[in-house]
Structure formats: structure tokens, C-alpha cells
Amino acid sequence: MNPLLFWLFSLLMLGFGVSVVVNRNPVASALSLVSSFLCLAALFVGLDAYFIGAIQVIVYAGAVMVLFLFIIMLLDLRAEERRKFNKVAFFGGGLVALAFAAQLIGVLGKHPRGDKPFPALNLPPGEQLNDLKHVGETLFTSHNLPFQVVGVLILVATIGVIVISKRELK
Amino acid sequence: MTLTLNHYLLVSGLLFTIGFAGVLLRRNIIIIFMCLELMLNAANLSLVAFSRFNVGPDGLPNFNAQVLVFFIITVAAAEVAVGLAIIVALFRARQTTNVEDISSMKF
Known part of the structure; x- marks a missing residue:
């Protein structure tokens, strides 16, 4: 996959993922989730997994998201009103998530087996990957x-x- | 700059962290459910990256991982259907989707 496309779709996917978490309106969250899944499908296609990319679009961006939007509109959820802000829960949760990300980056930094480029596929000449x-x-x-x-x-x-x-x- | 497996694992881990943070920080049960889906998809991304990285002797990716992703997507779709039905039943009983209002075991 072209590194430029990889970074484009990864950053879009992570950005929409953050927007799922921070949006107060559930409909906006659901639409961000669709966009995030579509970018993920693009990453799958870049990894030569065309079938997985296709079912990602059909099942997640199609069926599952229709279900989510249907339920949100059935329950008639508005943007939630501002509640009493629970500081301990917020900072505790944020700290746990940040510690998890830091651990993950640390482990990947010491993972030399994964630090190699993807090997080329060995296909007969003139044939596409089926x-x-x-x-x-x-x-x-x-x-x-x-x-x-x-x-x-x-x-x-x-x-x-x-x-x-x-x-x-x- | 060439892409390595670690790039994909990093992106997948960050997506998982975003979903994890959403489950911990948000109080709306539907948003929590969406964040669970984000975490499942992060696992799918690393599985597909491993599949493409482990090219076998026949020169093709390892398709066992893609079959596992297929199963994960199927089970996730069933899980969403059941979970949303439970949320609707919960909403009919309590008229709320905020997890702080649903703290009693029996009602």
C-alpha cells in the first residue's frame, strides 16, 4: 500500500474514532463511526484483503449502522444535557487509557520481528490475487x-x- | 519510507485505545456499545495485517486470519442485534440510556 494512502486513511480513521467518543449527539457519533469503518475498509483493501474490505462495508457500514441509527431515532435520544462532571472517573479513565497506549507503544518499539516491510505476493504472471x-x-x-x-x-x-x-x- | 507490520499494529492499538477510553469515559450506553465495535474492529485490523505479513510458501497471504475476521464480523453483527434489543427493553423499563441511572440489579 502506498504509505501516503496508509497515513491518510489511518489518520482519518483515528480522527473519526475520537469524534465518536467526544461527540455529545448520538447521531453524530453514529455517523462518525460509519466514516471510521469506511476508512478501515480502505486499509483492508490496501492489505490485499478485498473480500474483508467488502464485507466490512456491507455488514458494518451498512447493516450494523442502520441498526444503530434506527435505535437512536426510535429512542429519540437528544444530545445529553450536561451532568455533574465526575472528575475522579474522568481522569481515572483517561489515565488508564493513556497508560494502555504508552505500554503498547513501548512494546511495539521493542518488536524487531514486526519492523520489516511486507513481503511481496508471489502470483503467476498476469494474474490478480483471487x-x-x-x-x-x-x-x-x-x-x-x-x-x-x-x-x-x-x-x-x-x-x-x-x-x-x-x-x-x- | 516503507510500511512495516508495526505501523499497522500501532494504528490498530491506537484505535483500540480510543474505543477503550470511550467505554471508560462515556455514560451513554449506546455510545459505549459503539466503542465496543471500535475495539472489535481494531482487532480485525491487526489480524488482517498479520495475514498479509505471513506470506506462505505458495506466495499467498495466510487466509486463516481472514476467515477469523469473517467470524468476528458475523458474531459482532449478532451481538449488535441482541445488545440493541436489550437496550430497547431497558429503555422501555427505565426511560434512560445513562448507565449512572441503571445501578440497581433488580427493579
């Missing part, structure tokens, strides 16, 4: 049982959602 075929082959040969289990999981989730939303909470 990653959908390979992902499908791996999915249906070596990971067939987990695939079936995920199908059952989605069925259970569908039934569970119906049960949860039908039951009258008193």
Missing part, C-alpha cells in the same frame, strides 16, 4: 464446523432478539 476463492476454500474446508456453529449462533440471536423485544417488562 482472495475470495481462497477465503472460501479455507472457510469450507478447514473451518467448516465453526461456520455451521456461527449459522446456529445467528439463528439463536434472531430468536433471542424476538423474545427480548416481545416480553412485557413490568
Whole structure:
């Protein structure tokens, strides 16, 4: 991937991620989340994972975000009013997150195996990477049982959602 | 300047930190849920970067990692559906999405 494009999409993704956290209006947060996911899909495409990039756009930027926006508008959430500011919780949480980021940067600085450029793909001349075929082959040969289990999981989730939303909470 | 695996891991870690900070700092349960999605996606980014970095003897990326990302996206979609249904049930019972107002175990 072109380093310029990598930095462009990474910074956009992180910027929209920050905007998810700091926006007071839930609709603005949800729209920032969509933009962040779209930039992430661009990073996936840059890593030659075209299929993953496509399902990222379809599932996350499409289905999941529609669900989020639908719920926000169903509950009719306004921008939250300013509450009593809990200083201890705010600075404690910020400190934990900053310490986590510092640890992470420290570990990556001492990780020489990852400090190499990405190796080139070895494809037959004149051929494009057909990653959908390979992902499908791996999915249906070596990971067939987990695939079936995920199908059952989605069925259970569908039934569970119906049960949860039908039951009258008193 | 060439891109290395560490660049992707750094970006993925920063995205995870943003989601983590959001879960810790925000009080709106829907925003907390969105930040959980950010953290899942940070994990996906590092998995895809590892997949592309470990080119096998056949000259292709390691597709097992991409299958794992596929599973994560599927499970996350199911999780969002169930979680939002719970939030709607909670809102119908308590008329709030602020986690500080939902502190009792039973009501």
C-alpha cells in the first residue's frame, strides 16, 4: 500500500474514532463511526484483503449502522444535557487509557520481528490475487464446523432478539 | 519510507485505545456499545495485517486470519442485534440510556 494512502486513511480513521467518543449527539457519533469503518475498509483493501474490505462495508457500514441509527431515532435520544462532571472517573479513565497506549507503544518499539516491510505476493504472471476463492476454500474446508456453529449462533440471536423485544417488562 | 507490520499494529492499538477510553469515559450506553465495535474492529485490523505479513510458501497471504475476521464480523453483527434489543427493553423499563441511572440489579 502506498504509505501516503496508509497515513491518510489511518489518520482519518483515528480522527473519526475520537469524534465518536467526544461527540455529545448520538447521531453524530453514529455517523462518525460509519466514516471510521469506511476508512478501515480502505486499509483492508490496501492489505490485499478485498473480500474483508467488502464485507466490512456491507455488514458494518451498512447493516450494523442502520441498526444503530434506527435505535437512536426510535429512542429519540437528544444530545445529553450536561451532568455533574465526575472528575475522579474522568481522569481515572483517561489515565488508564493513556497508560494502555504508552505500554503498547513501548512494546511495539521493542518488536524487531514486526519492523520489516511486507513481503511481496508471489502470483503467476498476469494474474490478480483471487482472495475470495481462497477465503472460501479455507472457510469450507478447514473451518467448516465453526461456520455451521456461527449459522446456529445467528439463528439463536434472531430468536433471542424476538423474545427480548416481545416480553412485557413490568 | 516503507510500511512495516508495526505501523499497522500501532494504528490498530491506537484505535483500540480510543474505543477503550470511550467505554471508560462515556455514560451513554449506546455510545459505549459503539466503542465496543471500535475495539472489535481494531482487532480485525491487526489480524488482517498479520495475514498479509505471513506470506506462505505458495506466495499467498495466510487466509486463516481472514476467515477469523469473517467470524468476528458475523458474531459482532449478532451481538449488535441482541445488545440493541436489550437496550430497547431497558429503555422501555427505565426511560434512560445513562448507565449512572441503571445501578440497581433488580427493579
